Amino acid sequence: MPDTSPLTARPLRVTLFASCMVDQLAPGVGFSAVEVLEHLGVQVDFPGDQTCCGQPAFNSGFRSQALPVATRFIELFENVDGPIVVPSGSCAAMVRNYYGDLFDRDPGLLERARRVGERLYEFTEFIDKFFGTDAIRGSLDDSVTYHKSCHLLREIGIDGPPLELLSNVEGLTLTPLNRADVCCGFGGAFSVKMPDISSAILNEKLDNIVQTGAKSVVAADTGCVFQMQGGLRRRGSSVRVVHIAEILADSIRSTGPDR
Amino acid sequence: MKPQTTHFRFKASQTLVNDQIQQSLEHVYTGFHEGRLTAAANTDNWEELRTKGKAIKDHTIAHLDHYLDLLADSVEKNGGHVFFADDAEEARQHILGLAKANDVKTVIKSKSMVSEEMALADALIDAGIEAVETDLGEYIIQLAGETPYHLIAPAVHKSRKDVAALLSDDFKDGDPVPDAVQLTRMARSKLRAVFERADMSVTGVNFAVAESGSIALVTNEGNGRMSTSVPRIHVAVMGMEKIVPSIQDLSTMLRILIRSATGQRISTYVTMVNGPRKPDEEDGPEEFHLVIMNNGRDRLLAETRMRESLNCIRCGACLNACPVYRKVGGHAYGWVYPGPIGSIVSPVLTGLKDASNLPNASSLCGACHSACPVKINIPRMLLELRWRTAEGKVDARERTSSIKERAVWKAWRFGMMGRRRFDLGARVARIMIRPLSRGGWIKKAPPPISGWTVTRDFPLISPKSLKSLLSVRTKHTKRDLD
Known part of the structure; x- marks a missing residue:
């Protein structure tokens, strides 16, 4: 779970994880998220190598196909600083709640996944936590x-x-x-x-x-x-x-x- | 009960087009689900109680062998007999043996899902013994020759008219439909006589208290209590997980069970049975037998990722919360336990290969997990079972995924392992399906998404990815600044 301590420093810079679906089917959603975040005075980075968190295969039971995709996600996002924002509660849930099951035989990856998960926020959750809903x-x-x-x-x-x-x-x-x-x-x-x-x-x-x-x-x-x-x-x-x-x-x- | 889990899709599709059952299933939400929400909201320490309930069950299941020994000792100390049945057949034979040894002619049954696992009523009837269900819902189901539709409301799919026709031979189409009170009277007049001649009863067990050897029964009809006191022999049947260590624990569990089941603070009856009649007592059976059944539960116990399912107290809250159950109904699940909890226990208890549709019949919305009084993470276990059916990594024989499906996910993986492939894949897919689209939406899509467009339009892949939209924007911004 992300840190739930009271609002302290408002982040000046975040990384956007669009999610595969937003990226290719609804880029307008991602674009809008960027605009809203910038409106709040936050600079938004978009790592161009991103694809998917692995949830589609994981939820269909194909864990051996999800595993490399999720590992790739971790490798990509563990190298960026600060909060990661995703306009999807579903992808956030995959990383925060289910990577544990996906990586349960690899303590090293499990810990790396946990650290990325701690910095990952769903879009409205992020706004509420650091800026307030008003x-x-x-x-x-x-x-x-x-x-x-x-x-x-x-x-x-x-x-x-x-x-x-x-x-x-x-x-x-x-x-x-x-x-x-x-x-x-x-x-x-x-x-x-x-x-x-x-x-x-x-x-x-x-x-x-x-x-x-x-x-x-x-x-x-x-x-x-x-x-x-x-x-x-x-x-x-x-x-x-x-x-x-x-x-x-x-x-x-x-x-x-x-x- | 013989599992029929393979028929899930067929049974589900039948129910989806049955307006009367759809209407009945609506009550599951407005009655039970909303009742539970209100009860929870009116209970100050509700979340605390759930946490406590989960802790009690976690502890008990982790030390199940100890508490089963303790329970058996306590029951025997109270003058009762205990029989451990490894499977339904053993349990059935033991109870049939008891009936025969005591020259039993009539058995009255009170509601018990475990006895459904044994198909006990049918077995007794086949042996020439009269066996009558006395829970009103179960009685209706028995008359209809069906199996329970819901954990706590077995006849929830029957309309009052259906019930009237089952209870009365004289009821004809077009007759005024009796109200619930009249229907209950009709059933009562038939059941009273059976009670009077019954020499043995079989009841379920909501909780067995290890330290005292008591069993607790929660009902809203007096017939459950009467079953424990009128006939000369009382046989209580339980799954081996239905155990709590102490009376204090029972108090917690009753509070969450009843609120979660019906939204009541307490049920009309909570019956505690402490063995057979003592020499100085006036009422109660001469003999008390407790049958504790395994029937595959040791497999749930052995698998750390499935063990939590043994925490279930059979309240039915996950069924009421489940949007899938409320559409496909109870019979689709094909075995004793319907709904989300059925989708995780039936595959393990009856065989995952046949039941592979069950874990897949879920949108993973999590309503079951939120509703569960002991916080069983059902979605997590559905995913575990999906993994087994998809890849057969735990047991190769459990794999039911098709070659096509496996190829699709392999291709998906390939496409997600690099950004250029990801973009290229999306562009190619767009070119292929674009001729089918109008205004950015597709009315009839090819496999593997053809199922979607039977009832819904499907969005066309965007001409540009977010990445390319953002890179264009960044260039513009830079130019503006220059």
Whole structure:
């Protein structure tokens, strides 16, 4: 677990781990995260060699394929100083909670993984811990609801910060989502392996979303974003699904560069 | 009970399109799950109790041999008999033997999942003994010829109309549907007579207290207690993990069990049985037998990564919290224990090869872990079992992954081991699937993601990676500065 001591020095420089999915499928999310972090006065480094933390293979049971990819992740990120920020609670959970199981036969790697994990923060967790959820003074005319992405909520244990960040955006109407903490049915390979079950879970989520009347749904993980957006599009719904980094970046853009 | 874990997908797909069952499963959330949340919120030291409960179970399971010896001694001191059954067959034969030796004609059963492992009621009936379930839910299930749908609510998938038709031969389609009180009366009128003629009872055990030799039974119907007191022989059956060291520990465990199961602070009945009737007592059975069953639990005990599953107190909270259980229902899991806990214990107890779909039937959302009163990390064990089915590293015979699947992950690894391959792979994939897309989304994707697009659009890979977007931006910023 990362250090939970009270806020001390605000980092001036962080390293962004985009996650493979953001990097290739939703670069706008990563771009937005950079903008928000810079808005907070943080310089963002992006190691160009990064790919993936290994979670997709690990969660599918293919640990021998995940192992070298995760080892590569550690080698890359143990050489950078300061906090590492990732706009995904799921990737953060992989590194912080599951590298232990992946490296359990290699005490050396286990310790190196632990040290990287200590410096790795999910995006909203990082903002909350070092700057506070009122540090971004943006405004946006939109009506949204928030889906509590599972791994951020239950694996990392972050519940309040994303909602606080949203409620601090001026002009934003935030409608509570019924059963916000129930999974959207994504689950990585599960969504493809057992599509009928995944979709049944999604349908319940989408019904609850539509019921809020909000124009957009915010989530904190790209997997949830694609699952919900893919389902809403198929329904012919105009409700947009956005990552929390995107909506925060939008709120800054519409406010202008002055702070 | 004969495992049918191979049928998971088929059974699940049947339930997904059954509107009546889907409606019934909704109560699992609004009734049990929300009830538990309220009960937890109203309990000041809830998290403390969970921590304590986990510590009690961790300690007991780590010293299980000691506490089993102690329990057996205590029960015998109280005048009871103890039988250790290595598997369901041994347990079944022992109980059948007891029934025959005592010329038993009628057995009343109280709710017990362990007796489902033995398929005990059927075995008794096959031996010519009348065996009747007396827990209302179990009775309904017995009449329907089914197996329990849920750990604590075996007939949760039945509508009131279904129940009426099962309880009354006269009930016809179109008749007014009786309410719950009327249905209970109908069952009671049938069951009373059975109680009166029963000469043996079989009950479960929620907790067995090692130091005192007591067993505790938690029920919301009086039939459980009546089963322990009316017939002349009482046989209690338990899995060997259902043990707590002391009465103090029992107090903690009851608090978390009942709140987690139904949201009640305490159940209508908590029955403590301390062996057979003593010479100076008026009520109670003449004989008390405790059957302690292994049935594969030693395998869970031996595997450090699976051992925590023996901490389970069968409250059902993980089922109620699970979005998958609430869609596929209890029968899909194919053996005694449904839901997330079933997905980790059934594969080990009945064979992972046949049950390989179970650990994969999860979005890994973690709701089970959060709900568990003794904090069992179920997702972690699902992942452990997925690893075994994917790679067969623990036992080669457990590997069920296809050659295609293995090739996909091998290729994935290759693609992730270098940034240029990663970018090239993404660009090639984009070129290949782009003709299928409109407005950045794909309506019908090829394998291996064809399953996705049956119900959802799939996003097209971005024309530029984040890396290239950021490098362009950095160049611009530099130019601006110049």
